[in-house]
Amino acid sequence: FRTLDALDPRGKRILLRADLNLPVKDGRITDMTRIERLAPTIRELAEKGGRVIICSHFDRPKGKRVPEMSLKPMQAALATTLGREVGFVDDCIGAEAEAAAAGLKDGDILLLENTRYHAGEEKNDPALAAGMAKLADAYVNDAFSAAHRAHSSTEGVAKLLPAYAGRLMQAELEALDAALGNPQRPVLAIVGGAKVSTKLDLLGNMSRRVDVLVIGGAMANTFLAAQGHGVGKSLQEAEMHDTARSILEQAKAAGCEIMLPLDLVVAEGFAAHSPNRVVGLDDVPEGMMALDVGPATVEAVKAKLATARTLVWNGPFGAFEIAPFDAATVAVAQEAARLTEAGTLRSVGGGGDTVSALRHAGVNERMSYVSAAGGAFLEWLEGKTLPGVAALETR
Numbered sequence: 220f221r222t223l224d225a226l227d228p229r230g231k232r233i234l235l236r237a238d239l240n241l242p243v244k245d246g247r248i249t250d251m252t253r254i255e256r257l258a259p260t261i262r263e264l265a266e267k268g269g270r271v272i273i274c275s276h277f278d279r280p281k282g283k284r285v286p287e288m289s290l291k292p293m294q295a296a297l298a299t300t301l302g303r304e305v306g307f308v309d310d311c312i313g314a315e316a317e318a319a320a321a322g323l324k325d326g327d328i329l330l331l332e333n334t335r336y337h338a339g340e341e342k343n344d345p346a347l348a349a350g351m352a353k354l355a356d357a358y359v360n361d362a363f364s365a366a367h368r369a370h371s372s373t374e375g376v377a378k379l380l381p382a383y384a385g386r387l388m389q390a391e392l393e394a395l396d397a398a399l400g401n402p403q404r405p406v407l408a409i410v411g412g413a414k415v416s417t418k419l420d421l422l423g424n425m426s427r428r429v430d431v432l433v434i435g436g437a438m439a440n441t442f443l444a445a446q447g448h449g450v451g452k453s454l455q456e457a458e459m460h461d462t463a464r465s466i467l468e469q470a471k472a473a474g475c476e477i478m479l480p481l482d483l484v485v486a487e488g489f490a491a492h493s494p495n496r497v498v499g500l501d502d503v504p505e506g507m508m509a510l511d512v513g514p515a516t517v518e519a520v521k522a523k524l525a526t527a528r529t530l531v532w533n534g535p536f537g538a539f540e541i542a543p544f545d546a547a548t549v550a551v552a553q554e555a556a557r558l559t560e561a562g563t564l565r566s567v568g569g570g571g572d573t574v575s576a577l578r579h580a581g582v583n584e585r586m587s588y589v590s591a592a593g594g595a596f597l598e599w600l601e602g603k604t605l606p607g608v609a610a611l612e613t614r
């Protein structure tokens with residue numbers, strides 16, 4: 220793919236696909252990470268004299284102009300972060316957007332309204348893509364986190380204009396390639412989360428590509444139960460036992476070592492400070508549930524990390540949102556950060572809960588790379604082709 224190094228934006232209208240799908244609560248943005256990570260691309264384009272036209276989806280309005288899903292509030296957020304004026308047009312295509320785009324001067328920045336206000340966006344309607352392409356001379360995609368969607372603004376329009384990866388897209392792709400595409404070995408992956416059933420493809424792909432696969436979270440209970448251990452009232456998927464056993468066999472055949480918990484922290488209920496204790500795998504009391512892995516497991520994972528060169532992390536070990544069941548996640552995260560700083564480990568994390576878990580552990584800034592993507596990061600771990608990335612590669 221081509222990066223901004225290959226684009227001279229001076230005097231050109233650049234359609235920049237951003238991911239401004241920020242978390243908003245009661246009309247307020249609760250986490251500015253995605254804007255902060257996008258800012259360098261906007262700054263670079265504007266400072267080099269580009270006329271920047273930003274488009275994005277926000278939430279899921281399903282083709283309707285849902286007022287709460289307007290991108291208008293992002294105008295001020297962008298302006299504050301960038302320290303520059305940002306214009307706004309309340310549609311991403313049409314006469315008004317065309318006039319505004321035509322009126323831009325070098326270095327100007329314009330934000331367009333939610334692409335998903337048009338039903339054509341999610342259908343990858345060529346007419347919508349053509350309407351957006353009409354606004355610009357070149358297309359820059361900086362929305363890795365939306366690249367798993369084959370939509371007009373992520374895929375369709377990339378085929379109609381000279382297309383480039385923005386700096387955030389570039390950083391994501393380079394980090395992911397260094398973690399799984401072309402990694403230093405041994406590679407250790409930590410996969411947690413509630414359900415085996417939602418991470419089947421991910422576990423399958425990981426077991427073919429990494430050297431050690433550590434399984435944590437509630438999904439570990441399903442594996443332990445499938446091996447005949449009693450799991451009490453722990454969350455697990457009884458119907459997935461055969462699948463869990465075949466994942467273990469596949470991994471073995473592929474030469475991937477699977478690490479399951481060696482001990483567990485069991486509690487009476489899913490609540491902060493619920494009475495709890497550490498037990499061995501065959502000592503989970505009937506009426507208790509596993510909410511974290513125990514200290515023996517943490518030590519074993521830390522020992523493996525010491526010999527690993529690359530770590531890919533998706534999903535916490537335990538119920539990290541409630542104390543003290545964050546202990547294993549925090550301990551392993553801090554060890555990963557320490558080894559990263561010592562220079563022996565390249566550590567990449569991402570996907571859903573993982574970012575909050577790593578932030579909770581205070582290591583977000585100390586890992587080699589923490590992805591800003593949720594679903595896209597997961598699909599990439601599954602080994603899927605991301606349409607938004609593929610559209611850049613074929614250009």
Ligand code: 3PG
Nearest residue numbers: 238240278364365593594
């Ligand atoms: C995300 O927040 O993960 C992306 O913006 C994609 O959003 P979507 O799941 O609504 O397509």
